[in-house]
Amino acid sequence: MNENGLAIQTETLGKTFGTIHAIRSLTLEVPIGSIFGLLGPNGAGKTTTVRILSGLMKQSSGCARVCGLDIETQRDQVKSITGLLPESPGIYSKLSAVEFLEFIGALNRRNGDSLLRRIDSLLSLLGLEERQNDLLESYSSGMKQKVLVASTLLHEPELVFLDEPTSRLDPSASSLVKDLILVLADETETSFFICTHMTSFAEEVCDVIGIICEGKLMTVGSPEQIIESVDAADLEEAYLRIVGGRVDREQLLAWRA
Amino acid sequence: MSDNWSHIAKAEFLAITSRFRHRRKRVATVLMIVCPLWAIVVAPWIVSSLLILWFGSEYTAALKFLFPGMMRSLVLMIWIILFLGPISAALQEIKIGQWEILLSHNVKTRDILVGSFLAGIPVYGLFVIVAAPVVLGPLVVAYEVSIFGQLLIYSVIFFVTISAVWLSLLLGTALQSKLGRSERGRDIATAFSVITGLLILLAIYVVQLVPAEFAAVMQSSSMDWLPSSWGADLVTWIAVMCNGVGLSASDLRILGSMLGFGPSISFILLMATFVGTIGLALFTSDRLFRIEAGARTETVVTTGRENLILRGLRRLSSSSFTVLVITSLKDFGRKAQNVTSLGFGMILAIVFPLMINYSVGATDPDRVFFYFIISSNMMLSIVGAITFGGIAFMESKNHLWIIKSTPDGVFKYVKARIAQSLLLAIPVVFIYTIIASKMMAFGLVQSIGAILGCCMAISGAVMISTGVTANNPNYEDRESKIFRDNTGAIMVTLMVSILGSALGLGLLTGFENLALLAYGPGVVLMIVGLSMVYVGAKRLALPD
C-alpha cells in the first residue's frame, strides 16, 4: 500500500500562529515500523507537529504524507489509520472506562463483541479491570492517561501518535507503557511517533530521535549517533548541549539579589 | 484576623472591573457625574411622565394606598434576585479549584468571604443607583419626596441590597464548601442552582402576572415578619414623612395601619438582621464550614447493567451509530443539571396546557389551532433549546481533539447528539400535545396535526441550538461568555424563525390560509436547524 516504506514524510512543514513560528521548515522521514521520538523543551512545537500530522490542524506551509496519504487531501483516511493520544487527558467524566472506549471504537466504526473483547483485554493489560466500570470522574490523571493510551490502540492503527505519553504516569505505569510500545512495534508493523521532553524515555524506547527547539529540527538520528555527534556522555547531556539548556550556577540564583 | 481579606477584595475588584481596566478612573468619574443626575433628575422625570400617561394627572390619589403592598413586593423581589441569584451562580460552578491557590497561602474562609463581599459593594451600589430610581420612582414622584428623603430611601435600599448579598454569599459559600468536596455534591449543587434559577424566574413571573393579588398577599400581617418587609415599610415611612403633597391625618392613619411596625422598630429590626448575619458569618466560617481542597470524589460511582431502554436500543440495531447514541444518552442522563432541566420541561409540558387558554377568545377552530401551534412552538422550542443546547456539549478542547482525530468523527458525534436529544424530547412533546389536545377538545386530525407541528418545532430548536454550539463550542459552564453569546444567538434565531415565518407567510398569502401559517414556522425551524447544524458541524470539523 505504501510504495516508499515511509510512515511519515514531511517537506519544509511550517506553522505560524500570528507572529509565533511554532514550527519552521520541518523536513523529516520516518520509516514504517520504527519508533520515532520527537524530543524538545516546552513550547518547542512538538504538539503542533503532532496535530498537523494527525490531521487536526492545517500547516501554514510545506506538505506532509502519513503512510503514503496526503494529510490535506486525504484527511479522513489518515485519521482512520492513525491513533492519537492528546497532550492532556480530557475525557467524558460521566462515562466508565468501558463505555468511553466503546464510544471511541464506535467513532472508528468498530462495534460488537470483538470490540468489547479487545477493550477488556486492553484494560486488564493496563491494570484497570477492577475499576473499568467506575465513572472516569473518579480516576486519577494517570489512570485517565492509561485509558487514553488504550483508546489510541483500539482500532489497530498503523501509526500511533503519542503526545507526552508518560508525563503523568508513575514509574511502573510508564515502564508498562514503554514495554507495550516496544512489544507492539516488535510484533506488528505499528509505527510510533512519540513527543516527549524526557531524554531517558526517548533513549530507552525510540530507535530514531529528532531534537526540536523553537520550531526547528536540530538533529535526527539514533540515540547513539546523536550522543556521538556532539561528543557527549549520554543523551541528556547531548540534548542540553543541542538545545542550549545549560545555565551556570550564578545565573540560577541571580533573581534573589 | 489578618489583612488577607483586603488583598482578596482588591484582586476580586480588579477582576470584576477588568473590562474597563485601562479606563477605570475615567469610568469612575463619568459614573459619579451621571449617576446622581440620573437618580434625582432623569429617572423621576421619566417615571412621572409615564404615570401621567397611565393614570392621568390625578395619579397621586390613584396610587396613594397601593404603595405599602407594592413596596413589599418590590423589595421582596430585590431580595429574591440578590439572595438566590448569586447562590445559583455560585453553585453552578464550584470554584474550589481556583481557591486552591489561595488556600495554599493559608487564607481563611472568612477572608475569602469578606474580600469578595467588599469587592462587590461598588457594583451593587451602582446597581442601586441605576435601578432604584426607576423602581421606586412612582413612590418618590407620587409623594413628592424631598431630596433628603430620596437619599434616605436609596440608602435603605442599598442597605437591603448588601444585606441580601451578604447572606447570599454566606449561604452560597457554606453550601459550596460542603457540596464541593465530592463529584456527587457538585452534581447536587448544579441541580440546586438550576432550581433556584427557575424559582427566581417563577417569582418574577408571578409578580408580573398577578401584581395586584401579590401585593395584597404581601400586605397581610403575616408578612410583617419577613425581613424584606421591614426594609419596604421603612421606605414607605420615609416617603410619607418626607412627602411634599401634604397628606391628611386620616391618610396617615390608614397608611400606618397598612404598615407592620413603626419606622424606628422597622429600622432596628433591619439593622439587627444585618449585624446578626455578619456576626453569624464571622462566627461560623472556619468553624462550621471551611473552604478546602477536598478529595476528588467521596463516592466512586460504578456503572451497572444498562437499563431496559438502552438494551432495547441495542437490540434494535447494533451499528456503531447506535453505540454513539447510547453513549450520548448515558453521558447526558448522568449529569444532574440535565435531568433537572428535562424534569422541568416535563412539568411545564404538563402544567402549561392545563393553565393556558390558547384560544385568546377566538372561536373559529382553525384560528384556535393556529394560536395553539404558534404559542406551543415558542414554548417548546425555548424549552428544547435550553435543555439540549449548549451546555456540556464537550467537556474540554481535548475532548474535541479526540473526536476530531477519528475519521468523520465530528459529524458522527453531532448526529448522535441530535438523535439523543430527540429521543428524550419527542416523548415530552407527545405528553404535552396529548394533554393539550384533550383540554382544547381537538379532533383526531387536529391532534395528529398538533403532534406533527410540535415535533417539527422541537426538532428544529434542537438542531438550531446544536448548530450554534458546534459553531462556537462552549467547554465551560453556564457562566461563561460563550455560553451567554450562544444562548442569545439561539433565542434570537428561534424567535425570528417562528414569528418571522408566520408574519412573512401571512403577508404573502394575505393571512387566509391558517394551516399554512400553523405549520409554516415548524417547517422553517427544521430547515434553519438543518442548515445551522450542517454549517456548525462543518466548521467544528475544520482543522485549526
Ligand SMILES: Nc1ncnc2c1ncn2[C@@H]1O[C@H](COP(=O)(O)OP(=O)(O)O)[C@@H](O)[C@H]1O
Ligand atoms: N493554538 C495556538 N495559538 C497560538 N499559539 C500556539 C497555539 N498552539 C501552540 N502555540 C504556540 O506554538 C509554540 C509551540 O507549542 P507546542 O507545539 O504546544 O509546544 P510543545 O508541545 O513542544 O510544548 C508555542 O510557542 C505555543 O505558544
Ligand SMILES: [Mg+2]
Ligand atoms: Mg506539547
